[in-house]
Amino acid sequence: xxxxxxxPIAFQYKYETPRLYASLGLQIKNEVEDYNHEDLVVxxxxxxxxxxxxxxxGVGALYHVNWLNETDENKKITRGISTTNDFLIGAYxxxxxxxxxxxxxxxxxxxxxxxxxxxxxxxxxxDFAMAIFIGAHILDNFTAEIGVSSxxxxxxxxxxxxxxSFALRYEFLTEIFEGRAPAGHLFxxxxxxxxxxxxxxxxxxxxxxxxxxxxxYNFGYGNK
Numbered sequence: 001x002x003x004x005x006x007x008p009i010a011f012q013y014k015y016e017t018p019r020l021y022a023s024l025g026l027q028i029k030n031e032v033e034d035y036n037h038e039d040l041v042v043x044x045x046x047x048x049x050x051x052x053x054x055x056x057x058g059v060g061a062l063y064h065v066n067w068l069n070e071t072d073e074n075k076k077i078t079r080g081i082s083t084t085n086d087f088l089i090g091a092y093x094x095x096x097x098x099x100x101x102x103x104x105x106x107x108x109x110x111x112x113x114x115x116x117x118x119x120x121x122x123x124x125x126x127d128f129a130m131a132i133f134i135g136a137h138i139l140d141n142f143t144a145e146i147g148v149s150s151x152x153x154x155x156x157x158x159x160x161x162x163x164x165s166f167a168l169r170y171e172f173l174t175e176i177f178e179g180r181a182p183a184g185h186l187f188x189x190x191x192x193x194x195x196x197x198x199x200x201x202x203x204x205x206x207x208x209x210x211x212x213x214x215x216x217y218n219f220g221y222g223n224k
Contacts, residue, residue, distance in 0.1 A: 006029055006030060007029075008027050008028060008029030009027070009028050009029070010025065010026065010027040010028075010154075010216075011025070011026045011027075012024065012025040012026075013025075018047070018056075019046065019047050019049065019058075020044070020045070020046060020047070021044070021045040021047070021058075021060075022043065022044040022045070023041070023042075023043055024040075024041070024042055025039070025040070025041040025042075025153060025154070026038070026039070026040055026041075027039040027154050036068075037066060037067070037068055038066070038067045039064065039065070039066050039154040040064070040065050040066075041062065041063070041064045041153060041154065042062070042063050043060060043061065043062035043063070043088075044060055044061060045058050045059070045060030045092050046058045046059060046060065047092075047094075054095065054096040054097060055093075055094075055095055055096075056093065056094040056095075057091070057092070057093045057094075058091070058092050058093075059089075059090070059091055059092070060089075060090070060091075060092050060105075061087070061088065061089045062086075062087070062088040062089075062107075063085070063086070063087055064084075064085070064086040064087075064154070064156060065083065065084065065085050065086075066083065066084040066154075067083055068082050068083075082113060082114065083113070083114045084111065084112070084113050084114075084156075085111065085112045085113075085114075086109070086110070086111045086112075086151075086156040087109070087110045087111075088107040088108070088109055088129055088151075088156075089107055089108050090105055090106050090107020090108060090129065091105060091106055091107070092104070092105040093105065099136055099137045099138075100134070100135065100136045100137070101134070101135050101136075101137075102132070102133070102134045102135075103131070103132075103133045103135075104131070104132050104133075105129075105130065105131050106128070106129070106130045107128075107129045107130070108126070108128065108129070109126060109127050109128065109129035109150070109151070109156065109158075109159075110124070110125070110126045111123075111124070111125045111126070111156060112124050125158065127150075127158045127159045128150075128159045129150045129151055129156075129159065130149065130150055130159070131147065131148075131149035131150065131151065132147060132148055132149065133145055133146070133147035133149070133165075134146055134147065141170060141171035141172070141173055141185075142168075142169070142170050142171070143168070143169045143170075144166075144167070144168055144169075145165075145166070145167045145168075145169070146165065146166050146167075147163075147164070147165045147166075147167075148162055148163070148164050148165075149162065149163050149165070150162055150163070151163070152193075157195075160197070160198050161195065161196065161197055161198075161207065162195075162196055163193055163194070163195050163196075164193070164194045164195075164196070165191060165192065165193045165194075166191070166192045166193075167189060167190065167191040167192075168189065168190045168191075169187060169188070169189040170187065170188050170189075171185050171186075171187045171218070172185055172186040172187065172188070173185060184217055184218050184219040185217070185218050186215070186216075186217050186218075187214075187215075187216055187217070187218055188213070188214070188215055189212075189213070189214040189216075190211075190212070190213050190214075191211070191212045191214070192209070192210075192211050193209065193210050193211075193212075194206060194209045195207045195208050195209065195210075
């Protein structure tokens with residue numbers, strides 16, 4: 001079955017120093033008719049000192065919350081349907097070699113789902129989480145990446161429901177807002193993702209596949 005596409009709006013702020021990485025992300029989307037989703041993600045990583053410049057290893061934590069709100073016939077939000085809270089605590093590694101890079105992490109995952117339509121009902125689950133992304137800077141402004149992970153930035157699942165992904169990203173070098181806003185660059189990104197069920201222990205099958213095309217503006221080029 002093919003489901004209709006949708007157009008989310010996402011904002012993300014990143015702060016990075018040699019020893020600290022932090023990000024704040026917000027996504028708003030209307031994936032299903034009459035329901036609105038809002039996602040908020042906050043994470044921070046502290047990298048250990050005394051390591052080579054091309055190797056960064058540290059510990060960090062991430063928090064994600066999702067609101068699902070129903071709308072009435074007048075498109076006004078009437079009540080919250082459910083709230084999802086996800087937590088990740090683990091180790092992170094970033095490795096750069098030649099024109100390639102690898103981002104790896106292993107973490108403990110905990111999710112708490114509160115169904116506000118059923119007062120007092122809460123679902124708790126915990127599991128192992130991991131992500132491995134390997135990419136290459138084919139050009140200075142063109143990157144290709146493949147990856148496997150048990151979660152995505154705005155989606156969190158159990159370990160046996162992995163995501164396999166392939167992405168291409170192109171940074172336009174023309175500064176659209178030059179002189180009127182912080183220096184930055186327009187970018188375009190295409191990603192293909194396959195989501196599997198029971199992949200590691202049983203005869204896994206394709207749960208769903210998605211294609212996304214993103215157009216955005218990166219303020220402060222170099223801090224992607």
